[in-house]
Amino acid sequence: MSTLIFRTIAPYLSALMVLFSVFVLLRGHNEPGGGFIGGLIAASALAIYGIAYGVDVVRRALWVDPNALAGFGLFMAAVDGLSAILAGKPLLTGLWFVPVIFGVEIPLSTVLVFDVGVYFVVVGSLASIALALEESD
Amino acid sequence: MSLQPDLMLWLALAPFVAALFAPALVRRIGSSAGWVLAIVPAALFLMFVTMVPQIAAGDTVSYGVDWAPSFAVRYSHLIDGLSLTFALLVTGIGTFIVIYAGGYLSGHHQQGRFLAFLLLFMGAMLGLVIADDLVSMFVFYELTSITSFLLIGFDHTRAPARRAALQALVVTGSGGLALLAGFILIRVVSGETSVSELFASPDVLRDAALYPAIFVLVILGAFTKSAQVPFHSWLPNAMEAPTPVSAYLHSATMVKAGVFVLMRFSPVLGDTALWETVLPLFGGATFLTGVLLGVRQTDLKQILAYTTVASLGLLVMLTGVGTEYALAGAVLYLVAHALFKGALFMVAGAIDHETGTRDITILGGLLKSMPITFVAAILGCLSMAGLPPMIGFIAKEVLYDGVWEAGGVSAVTVTALVGNALMFALAAAVLIPFFAKPGELPKKPHEAPPSLWLGPIVLGVLALVGAFMIEGTAHSLISPMTSAIAGEAVELHLHLWPTGLYPPVILTMITIALGIVFFIFFKTLRLLMVDLLETVGWGPDVGFDQLMRGLVKGSHALTKRLQSGAMQQYVTLTFVILAAVLLLPIAVDGLPDFRFVGEVDQPFDLVILGLAVAGLWVVIISKSRLVAIVSLGVQGVMVALIFMLYGAPDLSFTQFMVETLSVVILALVMTRLDLKTVDHRLPADAMKDGVIALACGLGFALVLYNTVQQPFDDRLSQFFLKHAYEIAHGRNVVNVILVDYRALDTLGEISVVMAAGLAILALIRMGPRLKSAVVGPPADRADATRVGAEPSAATIAAERPS
Numbered sequence: 001m002s003t004l005i006f007r008t009i010a011p012y013l014s015a016l017m018v019l020f021s022v023f024v025l026l027r028g029h030n031e032p033g034g035g036f037i038g039g040l041i042a043a044s045a046l047a048i049y050g051i052a053y054g055v056d057v058v059r060r061a062l063w064v065d066p067n068a069l070a071g072f073g074l075f076m077a078a079v080d081g082l083s084a085i086l087a088g089k090p091l092l093t094g095l096w097f098v099p100v101i102f103g104v105e106i107p108l109s110t111v112l113v114f115d116v117g118v119y120f121v122v123v124g125s126l127a128s129i130a131l132a133l134e135e136s137d
Numbered sequence: 138m139s140l141q142p143d144l145m146l147w148l149a150l151a152p153f154v155a156a157l158f159a160p161a162l163v164r165r166i167g168s169s170a171g172w173v174l175a176i177v178p179a180a181l182f183l184m185f186v187t188m189v190p191q192i193a194a195g196d197t198v199s200y201g202v203d204w205a206p207s208f209a210v211r212y213s214h215l216i217d218g219l220s221l222t223f224a225l226l227v228t229g230i231g232t233f234i235v236i237y238a239g240g241y242l243s244g245h246h247q248q249g250r251f252l253a254f255l256l257l258f259m260g261a262m263l264g265l266v267i268a269d270d271l272v273s274m275f276v277f278y279e280l281t282s283i284t285s286f287l288l289i290g291f292d293h294t295r296a297p298a299r300r301a302a303l304q305a306l307v308v309t310g311s312g313g314l315a316l317l318a319g320f321i322l323i324r325v326v327s328g329e330t331s332v333s334e335l336f337a338s339p340d341v342l343r344d345a346a347l348y349p350a351i352f353v354l355v356i357l358g359a360f361t362k363s364a365q366v367p368f369h370s371w372l373p374n375a376m377e378a379p380t381p382v383s384a385y386l387h388s389a390t391m392v393k394a395g396v397f398v399l400m401r402f403s404p405v406l407g408d409t410a411l412w413e414t415v416l417p418l419f420g421g422a423t424f425l426t427g428v429l430l431g432v433r434q435t436d437l438k439q440i441l442a443y444t445t446v447a448s449l450g451l452l453v454m455l456t457g458v459g460t461e462y463a464l465a466g467a468v469l470y471l472v473a474h475a476l477f478k479g480a481l482f483m484v485a486g487a488i489d490h491e492t493g494t495r496d497i498t499i500l501g502g503l504l505k506s507m508p509i510t511f512v513a514a515i516l517g518c519l520s521m522a523g524l525p526p527m528i529g530f531i532a533k534e535v536l537y538d539g540v541w542e543a544g545g546v547s548a549v550t551v552t553a554l555v556g557n558a559l560m561f562a563l564a565a566a567v568l569i570p571f572f573a574k575p576g577e578l579p580k581k582p583h584e585a586p587p588s589l590w591l592g593p594i595v596l597g598v599l600a601l602v603g604a605f606m607i608e609g610t611a612h613s614l615i616s617p618m619t620s621a622i623a624g625e626a627v628e629l630h631l632h633l634w635p636t637g638l639y640p641p642v643i644l645t646m647i648t649i650a651l652g653i654v655f656f657i658f659f660k661t662l663r664l665l666m667v668d669l670l671e672t673v674g675w676g677p678d679v680g681f682d683q684l685m686r687g688l689v690k691g692s693h694a695l696t697k698r699l700q701s702g703a704m705q706q707y708v709t710l711t712f713v714i715l716a717a718v719l720l721l722p723i724a725v726d727g728l729p730d731f732r733f734v735g736e737v738d739q740p741f742d743l744v745i746l747g748l749a750v751a752g753l754w755v756v757i758i759s760k761s762r763l764v765a766i767v768s769l770g771v772q773g774v775m776v777a778l779i780f781m782l783y784g785a786p787d788l789s790f791t792q793f794m795v796e797t798l799s800v801v802i803l804a805l806v807m808t809r810l811d812l813k814t815v816d817h818r819l820p821a822d823a824m825k826d827g828v829i830a831l832a833c834g835l836g837f838a839l840v841l842y843n844t845v846q847q848p849f850d851d852r853l854s855q856f857f858l859k860h861a862y863e864i865a866h867g868r869n870v871v872n873v874i875l876v877d878y879r880a881l882d883t884l885g886e887i888s889v890v891m892a893a894g895l896a897i898l899a900l901i902r903m904g905p906r907l908k909s910a911v912v913g914p915p916a917d918r919a920d921a922t923r924v925g926a927e928p929s930a931a932t933i934a935a936e937r938p939s
Contacts, residue, residue: 032786040794125894
């Protein structure tokens with residue numbers, strides 16, 4: 001698999017895919033996309049990078065264990081759901097804040113935080129499986 | 138009432154909170170933590186004491202909050218004579234038990250854990266006795282079983298303790314499940330969800346056609362918990378627990394939970410032929426079994442345990458007889474028993490603690506070395522023997538009154554007479570350690586510390602004072618509780634000393650005379666019982682072991698059949714069932730008329746369809762597995778294109794990614810499997826697999842076809858489309874559904890993704906090691922290599938549905 005062409009392209013491709021996955025994640029609420037799809041794209045990016053350069057490189061680049069990433073995502077989504085209870089609303093109700101920065105309305109919400117949690121779970125879980133499979137015993 | 142109902146609801150949970158802090162407290166201040174933690178039950182006790190005048194005046198109080206409103210489940214209390222007396226026993230005796238546990242387990246490295254368990258139990262027991270709502274009652278009922286399991290198995294390094302804990306949990310836990318079924322039937326039949334509502338329409342259960350079923354389920358719950366024959370053997374075995382547990386759970390409180398349930402439901406379930414036959418029958422049998430088996434024992438705790446079984450039988454018998462005085466006798470005896478048995482267990486524990494043994498054939502001469510403990514013991518034994526001037530004496534008088542009034546010289550009366558006489562002899566036997574000539578004691582005895590004798594002394598004195606002030610006791614506790622059980626107001630007039638030569642007094646005299654005779658021939662009687670039991674050689678205790686062994690063997694055999702360990706078989710079975718589930722309803726209901734729905738208006742459609750079919754064709758004919766996998770991907774991508782063309786970009790997007798990842802992961806799995814790159818199934822196998830595959834495909838196609846034939850109900854879609862932006866501020870309806878409308882589903886799904894990921898990871902990592910590991914019983918060792926190839930195959934199966 002580690003042909004010259006593949007190895008040359010893989011870093012750029014992976015970086016672009018990760019960037020794209022974040023883009024897809026953030027625009028998800030209004031355009032096609034969201035945490036699940038974004039997570040799948042990012043996981044593919046990591047898998048490609050891993051096939052080209054080996055698992056160790058990917059693990060170093062990730063800084064944290066992909067499983068920890070997934071766990072963090074799940075925790076984030078759950079805590080985010082609880083935040084609605086603190087606001088006196090039913091579990092997982094979306095809360096919105098629209099601060100105006102430099103005259104631009106930026107809609108922020110707990111829904112987005114939840115979606116980011118989903119993203120992390122999907123990236124983390126799938127990447128950890130893919131990397132474990134790529135690892136030679 | 139001096140306290141707000143809302144506050145009461147939360148205060149009743151205080152023992153649970155105290156349990157949380159117990160371990161830290163023990164770490165900080167050592168065994169004096171017992172004295173500090175005892176403040177919680179003591180305060181609760183005082184709180185309940187303030188309610189006594191109101192309840193004695195004939196009031197009942199109920200209040201609560203919604204717990205799960207959609208199921209009409211509430212967390213609610215019902216305070217009447219019955220629950221108040223029980224609450225006072227639980228908290229009052231609990232106070233001394235916590236103090237006692239502080240001294241008894243002083244220096245034990247897990248004393249904190251022990252105190253925490255004890256307080257957890259206290260919270261559960263308190264919740265049970267004051268529960269109004271049926272579901273909360275069940276929850277607390279099972280909680281007492283679970284905490285009892287933890288306490289019996291406290292010394293978990295010893296096998297007998299583990300077995301006893303398991304036995305108690307299996308017996309009382311399954312009884313609890315029967316009780317739950319009974320409660321559900323009660324709810325179905327009456328439509329009521331709480332005890333106080335049931336009391337408002339008392340005849341609805343008795344008149345129901347389902348009454349026998351409700352009756353059997355409820356008494357199963359009660360009989361297992363209160364150790365009635367043939368479920369009694371868990372209780373003596375539970376003596377494996379440290380003595381504070383035996384004193385508290387297995388004599389004074391928890392084992393009375395079954396009796397409590399019977400008493401609680403007596404106004405709505407009692408007073409029927411079934412009730413008045415079954416309860417006295419089993420109660421009487423338990424009473425006699427308990428005392429007879431107790432005679433055989435030489436261990437102080439075992440003697441006390443069997444007399445507890447006997448006492449529970451007596452209580453059940455009296456509840457079944459159900460006349461006013463029988464019930465009053467049961468109530469008096471229940472209170473008396475809680476006091477004297479709690480005290481005597483603590484005495485037995487103190488003796489064990491100071492001498493190192495509980496064997497009455499060795500013990501002796503403790504009168505001199507443990508005088509304070511002796512005072513506690515003599516008070517307890519007098520009450521147990523039913524001698525004046527103790528409350529146990531009054532209890533026996535009243536219960537004789539009750540059984541005499543119910544039927545003169547009947548089987549019940551004779552049972553009561555013989556049982557009480559043996560109980561008298563056993564009470565005398567408990568005093569042997571103080572008077573007999575001492576044998577070889579493991580430790581030189583000296584008086585126990587205050588924490589060990591305070592509880593028994595106080596309980597003994599209470600049994601004495603309660604008897605001397607019987608008018609007050611009767612008015613404030615006994616009458617209200619009897620009224621609650623009888624379901625109508627009862628005002629008892631009791632007195633300590635008999636005023637004439639009534640039948641009960643004569644029965645008492647016979648009891649005492651018979652008791653003395655039994656005690657004189659105690660040793661002969663014991664040897665007789667030992668011989669008898671050895672001749673029989675089988676009992677429910679052995680039966681329990683046989684049942685457990687049978688269960689393990691049976692499930693093992695079943696598992697071996699179902700879990701062959703071969704991936705092919707699992708997959709084949711899964712798909713065969715899938716095909717059946719899809720095709721059978723269609724075969725039964727038939728198909729709607731064929732009508733072509735959509736139209737092929739774009740030439741692309743045909744191209745895409747053609748490519749998908751071509752991809753599938755390659756999958757079928759390809760010799761190489763890798764080619765097959767990639768071709769399968771072609772088909773998946775085509776499906777994604779169709780989604781795209783028909784306006785489902787999110788779905789298409791996801792399908793693309795899933796398809797890509799599936800191909801990558803499948804290919805990776807292939808490289809790790811010890812498989813030949815070429816598929817070499819036998820033609821017959823290939824044919825079989827092909828048929829199953831076709832059946833599944835046909836099934837899905839027909840179901841889809843069937844679905845699109847139905848008129849499309851677009852109300853939900855319209856709702857989502859209309860409100861997605863207004864309510865949830867999102868234009869992408871799919872995403873809004875995922876993260877907002879149905880966020881709870883998504884939370885569940887990502888939890889599953891996470892869990893599945895971890896499981897797959899574990900399988901991948903274990904892969905090489907599994908080959909040497911033994912899976913299943915030794916006989917299957919030959920299969921172990923085959924199992925080794927499994928994890929990666931399982932990976933495929935688990936990965937595909939994503």
